Amino acid sequence: MTNRTLPRDPYNIVITGVGGQGNVMASRVLANMLVRRGYRVTIGETFGMSQRGGSVMSHLRVSQKAVWSPQIPKGRADLIVAIEPLEAIRVLIEYGNPGVKTLVNMRPIYPVGVITGESDYPEDGQIRAAVGELSAEAWFLDATAEAISLGNPILGNIVMIGAVAGLAELPIDGELFAAVIGEGMPAGRVEANLRAFAIGAAAAGKG
Amino acid sequence: MPIDSSHGAGDEVLLMGNEAIARGALEAGVAVAAAYPGTPSSEIIETLSGFARPGKLYVEWSTNEKVALEVAAAASFAGLRSLCVMKQNGVNVASDFLLHLVGSGTRGGMVLVSCDDPGALSSVNEGESRHFARLVEIPLLEPADFQEAKEMTRWAFDLSEELRTIVMLRSVTRMSHASGNVRLGELPSAGGSAAFLCDGPVTDAERGPMISAPVIQKHRLQQQKVAQALKRFETSPFNAYEGPARPELLIVTSSACALYSREAVGLLGTRDRVGILKLGTTxxxxxxxxxxxxxxxxxxxxxxxxxxxxxEQVKVLAAEAAGEIGIKTIQGKNDGTLPMAGELNPDLVACAVAAILGIAPPALPAAYCDTLRQYAALAPRREQTFCPGCPHRASYWSIREALRRDGRGGFVCGDIGCYAMASLFPAAGFHTAKTLHAMGSGTGLASGFGKLGGFGMEQPVIAVCGDSTFYHAAVPALINAVHQQAGIVFVVLDNSGTAMTGFQPHPGTETNAMGDRAPVVDIAALCRAIGTEVAVGDPFALRETRETLNDLLERKGGVRVLILKQSCALSPEKKGKKGFLMRVDEGLCRGDACGCNRLCTRIFRCPGLLWDRQAAKARIDEVICAGCGVCAGICPVEAIRSEEAPRL
Structure with missing residues (x-):
């Protein structure tokens, strides 16, 4: 069991994005890091039809003592990690509170309704204003752009997990990430993941 | 990161509920596991596949749930431990055999796992499989966390073997697809040996034939087995009470709802007033x-x-015991305290508990709620649709065009798989698919519609069916349509795997669940053998597909089959690999002046196509585009250009 205390117990994290952005992978990696640190972690998620182009959301409950419900109660997120900006707003509306911290990858994925002209995608400034007002602290990253420069846009999810480490709210770091990501991944792909993590950590780093 | 043989006893690992169930079965020494894929159950067999070894563990994806249950039962009859897994409505499919299996009894421990989907997060029904346990009279277990999912599965085999009856374990999406810490136990080292002892009299449970007769005698025997199970349940560690000795309010709960209840009571700060009886044996x-x-x-x-x-069980019990325990007020679904449709969550439970106790439910500061309201409408809905590069979009596009040209008001009978989205979200299938029910029902319905010509119905009928659904339940309906001479066009949307649930193999694929090579049951050959004409095409070839469809629609007579073959955009051989590099030629795209009314973005609706508002022209989103090249065929002025992508 770890002797590092959490900012809150349970510490509630929502990782959100759009199907295909590697949301599930991100939640697994983060949870596995925390299990290695001795925490009890519950991940709540759904996949299947909900994944096909729709909004996806993983709920992580991190605790030193108990198994928590796979659904975070409304208004009770401590940290929101959004791999897509619209989803940051959607999750804040449901799980936000005056203490929540929010990390947003600013690369939009347009809903079909926006593509067809039936609805409007909020402008960059509107997104920043909404996220800023609904969060105690907010960070806006260009995780997808960074990931493309590393050769694969999917790595945006790992940039975001790196950013979680950069916040220093949780006892996770690059060394732990390397140990977890190395499990079951071909060695050739590990390097890009490590770089993505480091970029994210630096982007949200406080020091 | 699923469990594999590198994890050993004593390790504490993060497991999905389904992986925990699989691990429990492994620790119990399961020798045969069979299933048909269905969300949220599929990961159980997928996990077991990684442990399959000749003579130790045999795993198969069966053609449907009834066959899976029969395959697993054979192993039990031969003395091996066996597992059968399905989603909630799969139990309906298997239930005819299940009823008779309860009559015959089992030998080696046999467990049926049903993963229900409250809220229909990945289903087109909210069916409850728990009623089958009561209906056929078998013990029912429901795990309420991840460690328990493993322990309970393991124990279910022991219970089954003791009672000589199948035991049912029911999970839900929020258990099966949620993950948590699980401490692993030992895996048995010895494999089992199989022999079906059947030379004794019919009443000999160990050496007789396995049949459900004499029915009354066997039925009575089953009821004795259930009574025996009840004795175990009275002292089972899977039932636990937490809370004050004399609670003001007692919550009786099971499964994920036990976690919601605990959370709700904690949120309200009422742990000293409310007790929770969590039942694992339900x-x-x-x-x-x-x-x-x-x-x-x-x-x-x-x-x-x-x-x-x-x-209902608690109410019956409370009524029977009223003299002993006093008259109790029992709230729940019947009185509307909690909703009877849709899934629950901690908030719904907290509100119900707060209302009963007369306290305020948890709330956020008013000023924050005001800000929330201000932004509530900022995020537009994210409608589900086919993936970029999905062959179904192309198939439905051609079906739409063919039906429009045909002009007789034809429609599609939909079926179960990703292509069901055409029925669920009409725009995804261009408003062509008009029915959606059970596996294979599109074909059965079409068979019926196809006989209504004599009543003046002139609309042509197209049944669509995925490759896995074809083997599962469409074949009997198709044979019916052929024999009854129903006038239908039967379109197989063959994307080479059970795509929706994660590419499980099926009888049309070259490998089986063990990863071994397996003979292919060819859909076209099977259709021809039952007497249909068969055309085979590539759905990405839009014009040819449309022409073939119109030709088939115009022909008179019985069943006409078109197999549209193109593997899923997410399949391992395609994922992340673009066939074409797409671009919109800005010089050619006429934008709103075209008269096509933004056919590509507004009607075709592939997420890889964007409407650039500033330029007022279409554009490709290179991150999203899968490079299938299909959209090049829909632009009336050929402004969408494709060039072959370099092979990586």
Whole structure:
């Protein structure tokens, strides 16, 4: 069991994005890091039809003592990690509170309704204003752009997990990430993941 | 990161509920596991596949749930431990055999795992499989966390073997697809050996034939087995009470709802007023244990998903025991304290508990709520649709064009798979698919529609069917349509795997669940053998597909088959690999002046196509585009250009 205390117990994290952005992978990696640190972690998620182009959301409950419900109660997120900006707003509306911290990858994925002209995608400034007002602290990253420069846009999810480490709210770091990501991944792909993590950590780093 | 053989006893690992169930079966020494894929159940067999070894563990994806249950039962009859897994509505498919299996009894421990989907997160029904346990009279278990999912599965085999009956374990999406810490136990080293002893008299449970007759005698025997199970349930560690000795309110709950209840009571700060009786053995409920809890409580709330299954049992028990425990007020679904449709969550439970106790439900500061309201409408809905590069979009596009040209008001009977989205979200299938029911029902319905010509119905009927659904349940309906000479066009949307649930193999694929090579049951050959004409095409070839469809629609007579073959955009051989590099030629795209009314973005609706508002022209989103090249064929002025992508 770890002797590092959490900012809150349970510490509630929502990782959100759009199907295909590697949301599930991100939640697994983060949870596995925390299990290695001795925490009890519950991940709540759904996949299947909900994944096909729709909004996806993983709920992580991190605790030193108990198994928590796979659904975070409304208004009770401590940290929101959004791999897509619209989803940051959607999750804040449901799980936000005056203490929540929010990390947003600013690369939009347009809903079909926006593509067809039936609805409007909020402008960059509107997104920043909404996220800023609904969060105690907010960070806006260009995780997808960074990931493309590393050769694969999917790595945006790992940039975001790196950013979680950069916040220093949780006892996770690059060394732990390397140990977890190395499990079951071909060695050739590990390097890009490590770089993505480091970029994210630096982007949200406080020091 | 699923469990594999590198994890050993004593390790604490993060497991999905389904992986925990699989691990429990492995620790129990399961020798045969069979299933048909269905969300949220599929990962159980996928996990077991990684442990399959000749003579130790045989795993198969069966053609449907009834066959899976029969395959697993054969192993039990031969003395091996066996597991059968399905989603909630799969139990309906398997239930005919299940009823008779209960009559014949089992030998080697046999467990049926049903993963229900409250809230229909990945289903087109909210069916509750728990009622089957009562219907066919078998013990029912429901795990309420991840460690318990493993332990309970393991114990279910012991119970089954002791009672010589199949035991049912019911999970839900929020258990099966959620993950948590699980401490692993030992895996048995010895494999089993199989022999079907059948030379004894019919009443010999160990050496007789396995049949459900003499029926009354076997039925009575089953009821004795259930009574025996109840004795175990009374002292089972899977039933636990937490809370004050004399709670003001007693919550009786099971499964994920136990976690919601605990969270709700904590949120409200009412741990000293509310007790929680978490039941792991939920049919039949252990009467003495429940009566003791009821006797100590003031009021009672039953928290469960979806229908009032525990509630009705508790109410019957409370009525029978009223003289002993006093008259109790029992709330739950029947009185509307909790909703009877849709899934529950901690908030719904907290509101119900708060209302009963007369306290305020948890709330955020008013100023924050005001800000929330201000932004509530900022995020537009994210409608589900086919993936970029999905062959179904192309197939439905051609079906739409063919039906428009045909002009007789034809429609599509939909079926189960990703292509069901055409029925669920009409724009995804261009408003062509008009029915959606059970596996294979599109073909059965079409067979019926195809006989209504004599009543003046002139609309042509197209049944669509995925490759896995074809083997599962469409074949009997198709044979019916052929024999009855129903006038239909039967379109197989063959994307080379059970795509929706994660590419499980099926009888049309070259490998099986063990990863071994397996003979292919060819859909075209099977269709021809039952007497249909068969055309085979590539759905990405839009014009040819449309022309073939129109030709088939115009022909008179019985069943006409078109197989549209193109593998899923997410399949391992395609994922992340673009066939074409797409671009919109800005010089050619006329934008709003074209007269096509933004056909590509507004009607075709592939997420890889964007409408650039500033330029007022279409554009490709290179991150999203899968490079299938299909959209090049829809632009009336050929402004969408494709060039072959370099091979990586």
């Amino acid at each position: 049919w039949p409920i252990p009467p003495e244990l429940v009566k003791r809890s009821l006797a100590a409580a003031g009021r009672v709330l039953i928290v469960e998903e979806v229908l009032p299954f525990l509630e």
